[in-house]
Amino acid sequence: MDIVVGVSGGIAAYKSVALVRLLIKAGHEVTVVPTEDALRFVGAPTWEAISRNPVTTSVHDDVARVRHVALGQGADLVVVAPATANTIARMAAGIADNLLGTTLLATTAPVVVAPAMHAEMWQHPATQANIRTLRERGVRIVGPADGELAGGDSGPGRMSEPEEIAEAALAALAPQDLAGLTAAVSAGGTREPIDPVRFLGNRSSGRQGVAIAREAADRGAEVTLVAANIGADVLADAAHPRIRVVPAATAADVAEAMGTAARTADVIVMAAAVADYRPATAAAQKLTKEGGALERIELVENEDVVAGLAAVRSSGGAPAGQTIVAFAAETLPDPAERLARARRKRERKGVDLLAVNHADADHGFERADNAVEIVGADGAVVASAAGSKRDVAAALWDAILAARP
Ligand code: CTP
Numbered sequence: 001m002d003i004v005v006g007v008s009g010g011i012a013a014y015k016s017v018a019l020v021r022l023l024i025k026a027g028h029e030v031t032v033v034p035t036e037d038a039l040r041f042v043g044a045p046t047w048e049a050i051s052r053n054p055v056t057t058s059v060h061d062d063v064a065r066v067r068h069v070a071l072g073q074g075a076d077l078v079v080v081a082p083a084t085a086n087t088i089a090r091m092a093a094g095i096a097d098n099l100l101g102t103t104l105l106a107t108t109a110p111v112v113v114a115p116a117m118h119a120e121m122w123q124h125p126a127t128q129a130n131i132r133t134l135r136e137r138g139v140r141i142v143g144p145a146d147g148e149l150a151g152g153d154s155g156p157g158r159m160s161e162p163e164e165i166a167e168a169a170l171a172a173l174a175p176q177d178l179a180g181l182t183a184a185v186s187a188g189g190t191r192e193p194i195d196p197v198r199f200l201g202n203r204s205s206g207r208q209g210v211a212i213a214r215e216a217a218d219r220g221a222e223v224t225l226v227a228a229n230i231g232a233d234v235l236a237d238a239a240h241p242r243i244r245v246v247p248a249a250t251a252a253d254v255a256e257a258m259g260t261a262a263r264t265a266d267v268i269v270m271a272a273a274v275a276d277y278r279p280a281t282a283a284a285q286k287l288t289k290e291g292g293a294l295e296r297i298e299l300v301e302n303e304d305v306v307a308g309l310a311a312v313r314s315s316g317g318a319p320a321g322q323t324i325v326a327f328a329a330e331t332l333p334d335p336a337e338r339l340a341r342a343r344r345k346r347e348r349k350g351v352d353l354l355a356v357n358h359a360d361a362d363h364g365f366e367r368a369d370n371a372v373e374i375v376g377a378d379g380a381v382v383a384s385a386a387g388s389k390r391d392v393a394a395a396l397w398d399a400i401l402a403a404r405p
Pocket of ligand 1: 251270271272273274275276302303304305306307325326327328329345
């Protein structure tokens with residue numbers, strides 16, 4: 001694939017030398033487009049030697065081949081690393097008075113941006129607004145990390161490590177094998193109100209479900225993400241033109257939002273941790289210890305959302321060939337017992353695939369990493385995956401595609 005690496009003028013430019021090397025090692029053709037300022041940090045000979053391609057910053061070079069648009073048109077991916085506050089602002093505004101600017105305007109390829117700047121500049125409302133604009137256009141933002149900055153300061157603004165940027169870049173080259181599919185994904189954990197200030201909840205952060213939605217959108221699907229109490233930092237990953245976020249607080253909200261989305265969904269993934277029970281009544285006023293109102297809370301069972309969706313499908317109320325996937329977090333240490341429970345759960349819920357994750361101290365809730373086994377028809381383990389939640393999401397969609405009629 002042809003990758004353009006845009007480099008803007010920050011000290012982190014030296015780290016992009018390693019990034020270019022990683023992309024080439026992964027088998028891609030890389031053209032580096034530095035800004036004038038970037039060349040003050042790392043010179044053109046370095047970029048040319050490392051990429052084995054000519055380097056220019058000007059729109060006036062190689063005019064015969066309309067290089068100022070040709071690079072963008074021919075690119076399968078554009079990565080901007082480091083992206084300074086200035087370059088990010090120019091991207092948001094569509095300014096094109098250098099080769100990097102024209103390349104970015106001329107491309108329809110995925111764009112990955114790795115910001116690098118001082119913490120104050122990163123936190124400035126102008127930069128944050130520009131980042132939001134880029135995200136809404138589908139640009140992927142990698143980092144910045146929190147750490148030591150030039151001049152001895154520290155805080156958010158440090159460019160992510162080349163390995164992390166390369167991983168995001170390679171993920172952006174994902175095949176569009178889910179194009180044409182509509183997916184409804186639930187994520188997060190429900191909160192069942194006890195009174196105006198208390199609730200029954202769980203530790204699901206929503207990371208896995210958001211990664212599933214994002215993977216689907218990156219691979220071309222149109223996604224409705226039913227988001228149950230997901231923090232803004234986690235939900236930021238769902239900012240994508242093909243993801244529509246529907247907030248849902250309780251199990252009843254999830255049931256309603258998923259019920260609506262399921263009517264047109266080719267694939268349903270219930271990754272949300274839905275409370276099995278809710279308080280029989282949610283008090284209108286805050287309960288107090290006086291009178292013992294908090295000693296016992298009467299619970300009533302919630303509807304099993306995914307089993308309900310499977311029942312609707314059985315009665316013909318869903319698009320033909322709809323695939324339904326459930327999740328199960330199990331803490332049983334014995335793998336065979338975990339699988340046996342997963343098989344029973346899949347049958348009981350009437351779903352096609354059930355992804356079991358081992359929720360322990362190292363995996364599952366509130367963790368960046370996850371490990372799942374995916375149980376399919378006849379209880380066979382059709383796939384297993386361990387690693388980042390994004391890796392798990394990729395394996396899940398592969399299994400879904402394989403299971404579809
Ligand atoms: N789920 C659901 N509605 C509920 C509870 C769970 O749709 N009221 C879905 C979850 O989104 C997830 C799967 O069912 O996909 C998880 O089921 P889980 O709660 O682990 O299974 P249960 O059938 O409740 O069994 P357990 O006794 O193990 O809790």
